[in-house]
Amino acid sequence: xxxxxxxxxxxxxxxxxxxxxxxxxxxxxxxxxxxxxxxxxxxxxxxxxxxxxxxxxxxxxxxxxxxxxxxxxxxxxxxxxxxxxxxxxxxxxxxxxxxxxxxxxxxxxxxxxxxxxxxxxxxxxxxxxxxxxxxxxxxxxxxxxxxxxxxxxxxxxxxxxxxxxxxxxxxxxxxxxxxxxxxxxxxxxxxxxxxxxxxxxxxxxxxxxxxxxxxxxxxxxxxxxxxxxxxxxxxxxxxxxxxxxxxxxxxxxxxxxxxxxxxxxxxxxxxxxxxxxxxxxxxxxxxxxxxxxxxxxxxxxxxxxxxxxxxxxxxxxxxxxxxxxxxxxxxxxxxxxxxxxxxxxxxxxxxxxxxxxxxxxxxxxxxxxxxxxxxxxxxxxxxxxxxxxxxxxxxxxxxxxxxxxxxxxxxxxxxxxxxxxxxxxxxxxxxxxxxxxxxxxx
Ligand code: FAD
Numbered sequence: 001x002x003x004x005x006x007x008x009x010x011x012x013x014x015x016x017x018x019x020x021x022x023x024x025x026x027x028x029x030x031x032x033x034x035x036x037x038x039x040x041x042x043x044x045x046x047x048x049x050x051x052x053x054x055x056x057x058x059x060x061x062x063x064x065x066x067x068x069x070x071x072x073x074x075x076x077x078x079x080x081x082x083x084x085x086x087x088x089x090x091x092x093x094x095x096x097x098x099x100x101x102x103x104x105x106x107x108x109x110x111x112x113x114x115x116x117x118x119x120x121x122x123x124x125x126x127x128x129x130x131x132x133x134x135x136x137x138x139x140x141x142x143x144x145x146x147x148x149x150x151x152x153x154x155x156x157x158x159x160x161x162x163x164x165x166x167x168x169x170x171x172x173x174x175x176x177x178x179x180x181x182x183x184x185x186x187x188x189x190x191x192x193x194x195x196x197x198x199x200x201x202x203x204x205x206x207x208x209x210x211x212x213x214x215x216x217x218x219x220x221x222x223x224x225x226x227x228x229x230x231x232x233x234x235x236x237x238x239x240x241x242x243x244x245x246x247x248x249x250x251x252x253x254x255x256x257x258x259x260x261x262x263x264x265x266x267x268x269x270x271x272x273x274x275x276x277x278x279x280x281x282x283x284x285x286x287x288x289x290x291x292x293x294x295x296x297x298x299x300x301x302x303x304x305x306x307x308x309x310x311x312x313x314x315x316x317x318x319x320x321x322x323x324x325x326x327x328x329x330x331x332x333x334x335x336x337x338x339x340x341x342x343x344x345x346x347x348x349x350x351x352x353x354x355x356x357x358x359x360x361x362x363x364x365x366x367x368x369x370x371x372x373x374x375x376x377x378x379x380x381x382x383x384x385x386x387x388x389x390x391x392x393x394x395x396x397x398x399x400x401x402x403x404x405x406x407x408x409x410x411x412x413x414x415x416x417x418x419x420x421x422x423x424x425x426x427x428x429x430x431x432x433x434x435x436x437x438x439x440x441x442x
Contacts, residue, residue, distance in 0.1 A: 001026065001027040001028075001103050001105050002027045002028040002029065002030055002102045002103060002104050002105070002190065003022040003025050003027050003028070003029050003030070003104065003105065003106045003107075003108060004022075004030050004031075004032060004095070004098060004099075004102070004104045004106070004107045004108070004135070005018050005019050005022045005029060005030070005031045005032070005082075005107075005108045005109070006018075006032050006033075006034075006091065006095070006107055006108070006109040007031055007032065007033045007070075007073065007084070008109060008110050008112060008117070008265075009110060009112070009143060009263065009264050009265045010110040010142050010143070010264075010265035010268075011033075011066075011069045011070065011072075011073045011221075011222065011264050011265050011266050012073070012076075012222040012225075012265055012266050012267060012268065013073070013076045013077060013080070013181075013182060013222070014179070014181050014182075014222070014268075014271065015179040015180055015181065015268045015270055015271050016142065016180075016182075016265075016268075017140040017142045017180060018108035018109055018110055018138070018140055018142065019031075019108070019182060020180045020181070020182055021108055021138060021140070022106070022108045023080075023182045023185040025106060027105065028102075028187055028188075028190045029082050029187060030082070030083055030085065030098075030102055030104075030190060030192065031073075031074075031077050031082055031083065031084040031085065032084070032085045032086075032087070032091075032094075032095070032098065033070050033073070033084060033085075033086050033087075034086075034087050034088075034089065034090065034091050034094070035066075035086070035087070035088045035089075035197075035198050035203060036089070036090050036091065036120060037088070037089070037090065038057075038090065038116060038119070038120065039057050039058045039116070040056060040057065040058050040063070040203050040204055040205075041056055041057070041204075042056050043056060043057050045057075045314075045380065045384040045387070046115065046314055047378070047380055047381070047384065049328050049378065049381075050328070051328050051330055051333075051381075053333075053381065053384060053385075054333075054334075055384075055385060055388040055389070056204075056388060057387060057388060058203075058205075058388070059205070059357065059388045059389045060200055060205040060206055060207075060208055061208075061356070061357030061389070061390075061391045062260075062357065062389075062390065062391050062393060063200055063203050063205050064200060064208075064220070065218060065220040065260060065264075065357075065391050066220060066264060067197055067198070067199075067200070067220065068219055068220030068221050068224075069220035069221045069222070069261075069264055069266050070084070070086060070197060070220075071197060071220075071221065072220065072221025072222055072223050072224070072266075073221070073222065074086070076222065076223075078189070080182060080185055080186055080187065081186050081187040081188055081189045081190075082187065082189075083189060083190060083192045085098070085192060085193075085195045086195045086196065086197050086198075087195060088198040088202060088203070090120070090123065091120055091121075091123075091124045092120070092123035092124045092126070092127045093127075095107070095124055095127070095128070096127045096128060096130070096131060099128070099131060099133075099135055100131070102190075102192075104135050105135050105136065106135055106136045106138055107135050107136070107137050107138065108138045108140075109137065109138070109139055109140075110139070110140065110141070110142045110143060110265070111139035111140055111141050111142075113306065113307060113310075114306060114313075114395045114396070115311055115314065116395075121137075142265070142268070143265065143268075143269070143303065144269065144300050144303060145176055145269040145270060145273055145293075145296050145297065145299070145300045146170050146174055146176065146297075146300055147177055148307070150174045150175075150177070151170060151174065151304075152169050152170065152172075152173040152174060153169075156304065156307045156308045157308060159304045159305075159307075159308050161319075161410055162410065163298065163301050163410060166297075166301050166304065167294070167297050167301070170297065170300075171297075176270055176273050176274070177270060178274075179268075179270060179271060179274060210356075211355045211356050213352075213355070213356075213435055213436070214352075214355075214356040214358055215249075215250065215251060215252055215254070215257075215352075215356075215358060215360065216252065216257050216260070216356065216357075216358040216391070217252060218257075218260060218358075218391060220260075220261075220264075220266070221266055222261070222266040222267060224261070224266070225258065225261035225266040225267040226267065228256075228257060228258060228261070229256075229258065229267065229272065229275060232253065232256050232257070232258075233275060233276075233279050234279075236253065237283060237284075238253045239256075239276070239279055239288065239289055239292065240279075240283065240284045240286060240288050240289060241288055242255065242256065242288040242289070242291055242292050243287050243288040243291040244288060246291070246295075246361070247360075247361070247362045247426055248360065248362075248426075249360050249362060249363065249426060249427055249431075249432040250431055250432050250435060254360070255360070255361070256272075256292060258272060259392035259394070259397075260391045260392035262299070262392070262394070263392045263393060263394040263397075269296050269299065269300070272292070272296060273293060273296060276289055276292055276293055299394075299396075299397055301400075301410075302396040302397050302399075302400030302401070303396045305319065305396065305400050305409075305410060306395070306396045306399070306400065313396075313399040313400065313403065314380065314399060316378065316379075316380060316408075317408060318379075318403040318406070318408025318409050319403060319408070319409055319410070320403075320407075320408050320409065322407065322408045324376075324407070324408070325376070326372075326376060326377065326378040326379070327375070327376050327377050327378065328377065328378050328381065329377065332375055332377055333377070333381060333385075336350060336367070336370070336371055336375075336377075336382075337350060337354065337385060338350070338351075338354070339351035339354070339436070339437075341370065343370060343419050343420075344423070344433050344437060345366060345419055345420070345422065345423035345427065345433060346366060346367050346370045346419060347433075347436075347437060348427075348432055348433040348435070348436035348437050349363035349364075349366060349367050349436070350367055351436040351437065352435075352436050353367075353389055353390075354389065355436075357389055357390060357391040358390075358391060358392075359390075362422070362426050364386075364401065365401075365405055365417060366417050366419055366422050367382075368382055368401070368402055368405040368406065369405055369415075369416055369417035369419070370417075370419060372402075372405065372406035372407075373405075373406065373407065373415075373416040373417070374416065374419070379402050379403070379405075379406035379408065380402075382402060382406075383398055383399055383402040386398050386402070
């Protein structure tokens, strides 16, 4: 008898409820991770438009980040005697045979609710139905700061559309949960067939060299997430200046840079929260330290937006069901992706993104506004490109922010950015633009 933990966007062993619950149950624990081809193939992103998008769902930067994270997870699990099986295949194809081979009675997994993740589960469900002995699926929400069972709203439908209302009520009425761990859990390493991690090439992607100019010199995995946190909080104390520097564009320390690890769960939002609290006790408590928590609440908010609105987050009218006229031009897309528009600030940001898989929050707001508000291009195409290229792609934050910046989401003001004004405010000396547009000097 064994328990299977299907790791998804929760690639850590600390504060992981699926893993903890599996370890607390009877029987051996086996982990599994899938590089599901569904995430690595060409896709129309469900857009239903007359245009072929020149990119797939997962680009090379995020793929490499995930490979590194899975390697790190495997090592950490092994120190508790837990194997991690890795497949370049779909759960629906592989899990039924694992169930039979290892007599799996329970499958533990993080609860997801967006289109692709539900499709994965639906396909798996069809295969499991065919089995004589069906395991129980045990799903837990583990990606939130404020747990869905604790929020002070009677249903997801009653969650406010305006962020401030959501934040204030949550901050007043609930407490972030304590952390869990599996420190004391050790098992005899069960007999499993060895599996290998896929390479970028096997995933259909090309190898690359990292660009030395990047503001986010990353490595995937929980070990690296904690390295980064320790650097930003404890070694340099930069957290105490966060609010003042967070709109920066150049350098590694203007913001926490924790998003990519958060997106695939190498670190949990609760872990970061409790480290902020410890920092506030041991070093300093100010507006800046609070502001990191404030941003984590934004992250939660977009998860609740998608819980409340379901697939509307992928629809052209967004959650407001606005009937705007949107254009779809391949030429505009090419110019925007390549950083060849008439706006230097947009170009610099887009070049940074394509060379590194990273862009600052300030940059993201400007290039999104340029695409959807200035050029009136279908906002979902911009969001799809971000989905492909961002290392820190997170379905809720990406589509939520894109809707917000495109007048179909949660921003009651429906703003359009004045890009030249933004450039002069946030890149007054032109340092950022020179860094990424350097070829134009010659
Ligand atoms: P910090 O400033 O240090 O903030 C700490 C954490 O708070 C971040 O790691 C992130 O988890 C959260 N956070 C901060 N700002 C936001 C925000 N606006 N919305 C949601 N969470 C936030 N973030 C993603 O993680 N994945 C995405 O796919 C994504 N797509 C975006 C698309 C657009 C068009 C825009 C405008 C923003 C997007 N963001 C996304 C939000 C934000 O830009 C990044 O979270 C942030 O730049 C990451 O840098 P950091 O970790 O240094 O953030």
